[in-house]
Amino acid sequence: MVEFKINKDECIGCQLCVKSCPYGAIDMVDGKAVINEKCTGCGACVESCPKEAIKEIKEQVVDEGPQGTENMGAYKGVAVFAEQRGGEIKPVALQLLGKGRDLAEDLGVELYAYLLGSNVQELAKELIAYGADKVYMANDPELENYRTDAYTKVIVDMIRESMPEIALYGATYIGRDLAPRIAQRITTGLTADCTELTIDKETRNLEQTRPAFGGNVMATILTPNHRPQMATVRPGIMKHKERDPNRQGEVIDFKVQLGEKDQLIKVLEVIKEHKKAVNLEEAKIIVSGGRGVGSEEGFNVLRGLAEVLDAEIGGSRVAVENGWIAQDHQVGQTGKTVSPEMYIACGISGSIQHRAGMGSSKVIVAINKDPNAQIFTVADYGIVGDLHEIVPLMTKELKEKGLKGL
Amino acid sequence: MDIIVCIKQVPDTTDVKIDPKTGTLIREGVPSIVNPDDKHAIEEALKLREKHGGKVTAISMGPPQAVVALREVYAMGVDEAILVSDRMFAGSDTWATAYAIGQAVKKIAKYDIIFCGRQAIDGDTAQIGPQLAELLDIPQVTYVTHVEPKGDKLLVHRALEDGHMNLEVPKPALLTAIKELNEPRYPSMGGIVKAHRDYQVKVWTGADVAASPNMTGIPGSPTKVKRTFAPEPKGKVEMIEGDSGAVKVGNLVTKLKDKNVVREG
Numbered sequence: 001m002v003e004f005k006i007n008k009d010e011c012i013g014c015q016l017c018v019k020s021c022p023y024g025a026i027d028m029v030d031g032k033a034v035i036n037e038k039c040t041g042c043g044a045c046v047e048s049c050p051k052e053a054i055k056e057i058k059e060q061v062v063d064e065g066p067q068g069t070e071n072m073g074a075y076k077g078v079a080v081f082a083e084q085r086g087g088e089i090k091p092v093a094l095q096l097l098g099k100g101r102d103l104a105e106d107l108g109v110e111l112y113a114y115l116l117g118s119n120v121q122e123l124a125k126e127l128i129a130y131g132a133d134k135v136y137m138a139n140d141p142e143l144e145n146y147r148t149d150a151y152t153k154v155i156v157d158m159i160r161e162s163m164p165e166i167a168l169y170g171a172t173y174i175g176r177d178l179a180p181r182i183a184q185r186i187t188t189g190l191t192a193d194c195t196e197l198t199i200d201k202e203t204r205n206l207e208q209t210r211p212a213f214g215g216n217v218m219a220t221i222l223t224p225n226h227r228p229q230m231a232t233v234r235p236g237i238m239k240h241k242e243r244d245p246n247r248q249g250e251v252i253d254f255k256v257q258l259g260e261k262d263q264l265i266k267v268l269e270v271i272k273e274h275k276k277a278v279n280l281e282e283a284k285i286i287v288s289g290g291r292g293v294g295s296e297e298g299f300n301v302l303r304g305l306a307e308v309l310d311a312e313i314g315g316s317r318v319a320v321e322n323g324w325i326a327q328d329h330q331v332g333q334t335g336k337t338v339s340p341e342m343y344i345a346c347g348i349s350g351s352i353q354h355r356a357g358m359g360s361s362k363v364i365v366a367i368n369k370d371p372n373a374q375i376f377t378v379a380d381y382g383i384v385g386d387l388h389e390i391v392p393l394m395t396k397e398l399k400e401k402g403l404k405g406l
Numbered sequence: 407m408d409i410i411v412c413i414k415q416v417p418d419t420t421d422v423k424i425d426p427k428t429g430t431l432i433r434e435g436v437p438s439i440v441n442p443d444d445k446h447a448i449e450e451a452l453k454l455r456e457k458h459g460g461k462v463t464a465i466s467m468g469p470p471q472a473v474v475a476l477r478e479v480y481a482m483g484v485d486e487a488i489l490v491s492d493r494m495f496a497g498s499d500t501w502a503t504a505y506a507i508g509q510a511v512k513k514i515a516k517y518d519i520i521f522c523g524r525q526a527i528d529g530d531t532a533q534i535g536p537q538l539a540e541l542l543d544i545p546q547v548t549y550v551t552h553v554e555p556k557g558d559k560l561l562v563h564r565a566l567e568d569g570h571m572n573l574e575v576p577k578p579a580l581l582t583a584i585k586e587l588n589e590p591r592y593p594s595m596g597g598i599v600k601a602h603r604d605y606q607v608k609v610w611t612g613a614d615v616a617a618s619p620n621m622t623g624i625p626g627s628p629t630k631v632k633r634t635f636a637p638e639p640k641g642k643v644e645m646i647e648g649d650s651g652a653v654k655v656g657n658l659v660t661k662l663k664d665k666n667v668v669r670e671g
Contacts, residue, residue, distance in 0.1 A: 003497055003624065022417050022436070022528070037469050040528075041497045043634030056631075085566075145571070148536075148546055173566050177548040180533035184504060184540035189628030192531035207632065212529075219634045226628045264545045265575050268561075272569040285667070309668065327585075328567075333530060342667040363667050365658065366643070379643045381661060383654050393655040403663065404671035 003041055003057040006033050010053035020048035044217045068225030069188065075227035078104040079112040079164035081155065082127050082135075083174055085146070089123055091282060092170030094130045094240035096233060099197055100168055101131040101241055103206070106199040107165070110134060114158050116151055118144035121251075128249030131241045135249065136162060140256040145267040146174050152181045153262040158254060159186060164228045166206050168197075171232040179232050189223035190230045193337075195237055195360070206231070211333075211356050234337045236281030237360075278328045280312050284406045285342045288314030288331055288358070289324070292347015292369065292387050296324045301388060302346055305395045309405030314338065314358075316348045332357035341406050346387040350375025367391065407460035407555065409451040410514060411484065411521045412507055412538070413444040415468055415475035416528040440475045443523025445482075445590040446583040450553060451521050452483050453588065458555060461485045463514060467495060467506050473607045481593035481601035488514075492612035494619050499627035504537035506622045509615035511542060519560070520580040524549060532582070539580035547573055548582040 006017070006026075013031040025038035026045060033053075035045075046054045069075070078100045082093040097113065104111040113132040115124055117139065124135040136158045142150060155178070159167060167182075169175040171193050183190035195218075196209035205222050206229040212219040223229040280286060287306040289299055299313065306313050315325035317332055331338055333353040343361035348354060350366070350373055358364070359378050366379035367387045376382045383390055398404070418439045440448075451462045464479045466472050467490040476487035490510045498506060511520065520539070525532035532548070539546035551570060552563035555577075562573045565584060593601070612619070620626060646661070648654035662668045 024417075024436075037493075037496075038471060039496070041631070043631060046634055047636045148548075152540075173549055173564075176532045177536060177546070180500065180531075180536035181540045181546065183533075183628075184501065184537040187501075187628070189499065189501065190533060191629055192529075192533060212634065217634050217636065220632045222630050222632050223628050224630060265547070265573055267571055268574055269572040270569065271572070334527065342662070363662070363665055365662070371645075376643045376645075381658055382643045382645045383658060384645065385651055385654065389651045390655060393651050394659065397652075397655050397659050398668065401659065402670055403659065403668045405668060406666075 017045040075165040077164040082113040092235040095238040097131040098240040099238040167228040171234040188226035283312035285311035290316035290348030407458040415472040447521035449590040481597040497624040500533040502622040502626035508541040535582040
């Protein structure tokens, strides 16, 4: 992170920055804004200043710190952790291959997939069909179930052998456990929940953009002096490439070397819960409810519409915390990030956390009694009205006209 | 059973609203709170202490005002609450933060379990727990929903998207708590009184924890913020008008049909 300073001579005392600061880190002193010790370096204030008086303090950091990676230039290639469980590749792994393919082509390098598991030979071919040039495959009964210590060791070994300049992970329950452990072990930076990844053509640095502070600010983050540059990406953000079964690639049978220290964690049991998996990240249409739904039964109104549209049901934090809908339906910063073709927000006020989770949906319809609800600021179409009246009418209208979802 | 709990003071982002005119955050009246996941970490530590004895120490890296959060968990019942605070830590990314907290943990030296919350609501990275565990060279389990000591080991359940895993890990280990783990207690009246009367903040500076300035703060952070910017505003919303709900819905459906998000089946 960075430090900021307000240029006193340019400050006009408008206090917009004071309002913009989520941490209360800007005081007014003699009519001028001054950053105090509460500053976390989030940068939310920079954009608020009409006079552009808030500047980042540039630090000379090139030769300091946890020593930059030696021989940085030797790192070439883009690597993707291909998460699989029970012989099924997670959709996010294919999405990362899609993004990784673009990045590899921009850099003129190869795309690697790191595949760990037991009896995963067939999956290696799939990864090639979805864009990998080389699959580093650690196929070993010891890797059947995910274990932090064993997986960390194998992937660190893969990184040391293949020396990629970029390594990407899905922001799943496993990816978020694994990636930081690896980053710490090999001493490199890790940027969480990136929504955009691009290459700076001049420096070949990876520009990692993520929402900060509930999506109110976007931050572009670099890992200039360490390799590989590592990032996690939430499921559903990137798009996978078309499967090409004729695509050629190489599968490298990677030798697994695990010591006692890499196997301290024992898996006693893996329990799959037999609930119909809610797949919000992959949904084409989501009908979502918030405070206005009012009750558990209230969600039946939304389910009627969802049925006609073949949509999934989402919920705001309020709806989940009131127990009206299960947690795996939650959309927003603490829930899931979704980007469907259409998002219908019913009785959702639209906090910044919620908008951070659904703001990139293609078409957003908002239905809310309150004409000033924040949700209308991100919506394409808005109806001011009671969802308990509007939603059933919409279900009826679609049925009568014989209309369906995508 | 000696337990260290890492906590963070965060702005209550659920209360943050946006000024419709300026598009900026309205911060007035937004309180600072103990990060929600961290409260579950505190609760579990207290429950384990009640059952198995030992000491619970809370630590927080942050600016001086983070002492408010430490006082709150002291009122909940932790035995000691330490603030790790120094200008040298300012601007730390997760790597450099893990280093600073790691130095404090090394100073405490004796522990069976380190608890963290899964993630903080102001950054949402969920990285500090695993990075700290790696730095201390101890095993970690994240997304923990159940903990049970068994001899020199811990039986732990960790959540997955579609179920959970039952694991066995040797102590010491680092665990990150999620909401499903427990229901955090409210501080008792006695606890609140005690916290205000007796609690003396213990502050450890960078020098106290033998932190190297090259390893923390901005110099110690492998990631650098290149720029921050406001997200692109969405085009203006089209409010669908009509004399009745039915008319509005009819107009809306026509528009959705034009956009090809609904079609004739």
